[in-house]
Amino acid sequence: MPVARAADRILQRPIPKTGETIPAVGLGTWQGFDVAGDSAATGQAREALKTLVELGGRVIDSSPMYGSAESVSGQLADELGVKSRLFVATKVWTRGKQAGIRQMEDSMRKLRVERLDLMQVHNLVDAATHLATLREWKKAGRVRYLGVTHYHAGAHGDLERIIKPGDIDFVQVNYSLAEPEAERSLLGAAASSRTAVIVNRPFAEGAMFGVVKGQPLPDWAKEIGCATWAQFFLKWILSHPAVTCVIPGTRNAKHVADNLGAASGPLPEEATRRKMAAHFNSL
Numbered sequence: 001m002p003v004a005r006a007a008d009r010i011l012q013r014p015i016p017k018t019g020e021t022i023p024a025v026g027l028g029t030w031q032g033f034d035v036a037g038d039s040a041a042t043g044q045a046r047e048a049l050k051t052l053v054e055l056g057g058r059v060i061d062s063s064p065m066y067g068s069a070e071s072v073s074g075q076l077a078d079e080l081g082v083k084s085r086l087f088v089a090t091k092v093w094t095r096g097k098q099a100g101i102r103q104m105e106d107s108m109r110k111l112r113v114e115r116l117d118l119m120q121v122h123n124l125v126d127a128a129t130h131l132a133t134l135r136e137w138k139k140a141g142r143v144r145y146l147g148v149t150h151y152h153a154g155a156h157g158d159l160e161r162i163i164k165p166g167d168i169d170f171v172q173v174n175y176s177l178a179e180p181e182a183e184r185s186l187l188g189a190a191a192s193s194r195t196a197v198i199v200n201r202p203f204a205e206g207a208m209f210g211v212v213k214g215q216p217l218p219d220w221a222k223e224i225g226c227a228t229w230a231q232f233f234l235k236w237i238l239s240h241p242a243v244t245c246v247i248p249g250t251r252n253a254k255h256v257a258d259n260l261g262a263a264s265g266p267l268p269e270e271a272t273r274r275k276m277a278a279h280f281n282s283l
């Protein structure tokens with residue numbers, strides 16, 4: 001299917017600050033794309049990225065913390081000729097203004113882009129310093145959006161304080177049936193401050209598949225269009241109205257296709273979300 005038609009079929013969500021839309025399911029590159037020097041694994045990563053784009057996905061998320069993932073992503077996007085379609089997000093993960101600038105410039109070289117779609121402060125490391133640089137970079141057109149990330153509920157309060165004034169474009173945070181804490185307050189704060197939300201660790205780094213191993217999907221999961229547990233987990237996340245995009249990590253093309261499947265068909269209403277949570281928590 002032509003890429004443009006595939007994109008029409010999957011759920012798109014607006015970035016609140018601009019109204020620009022992005023597909024609601026993307027791809028995380030931690031571990032999966034840290035494969036430089038391993039030709040078999042690089043081939044798998046190529047298939048995964050190709051599948052993402054063929055099915056209408058666009059968002060990839062990386063970090064200088066992820067070993068060779070940035071350079072592998074940049075190389076594969078170039079080889080596949082998909083660079084112009086992608087919405088590329090990466091992070092800055094160091095201390096000090098000059099070190100941050102050097103690292104961000106290095107990331108752009110590795111990802112082979114002139115301008116990043118989204119630069120995020122990884123785990124809030126030296127956040128005030130890098131956000132000051134990123135505000136200048138945004139004015140100068142070197143990044144399109146800026147953001148902050150964390151992966152742990154212990155940092156949700158800090159994320160909330162940073163996004164509340166309303167001048168941060170994206171917050172990236174852990175949120176899943178296994179780690180639902182973001183919905184207590186942070187997701188509401190994101191909606192009020194018109195901050196886009198990228199969800200990381202949607203499967204609690206894969207641990208949730210261990211919880212459901214050997215368990216059939218409940219019959220009623222078909223009513224909300226879930227063919228697999230991955231889709232059950234992702235549709236629960238996407239049905240929170242503050243969520244813009246979720247970025248499951250994998251270099252398995254079949255898993256990419258499975259995950260993109262969560263971005264089509266119905267999403268659960270509030271009562272069904274509660275039923276999904278109760279069911280997962282009973283396993």
Ligand SMILES: NC(=O)c1ccc[n+]([C@@H]2O[C@H](COP(=O)([O-])OP(=O)(O)OC[C@H]3O[C@@H](n4cnc5c(N)ncnc54)[C@H](OP(=O)(O)O)[C@@H]3O)[C@@H](O)[C@H]2O)c1
Nearest residue numbers: 028029030149151200201202203204205206230248249250
């Ligand atoms: N502080 C931060 O900013 C931060 C922290 C954590 C993560 N992140 C970002 O968020 C992304 C996602 O988080 P994550 O990678 O830690 O964890 P995750 O997405 O919750 O889980 C990844 C695991 O799920 C498995 N998986 C993926 N799709 C599957 C499917 N359809 N069926 C069965 N298994 C599936 C993968 O196995 P296979 O490899 O076998 O597919 C992998 O083991 C990261 O890659 C990274 O980009 C950011």
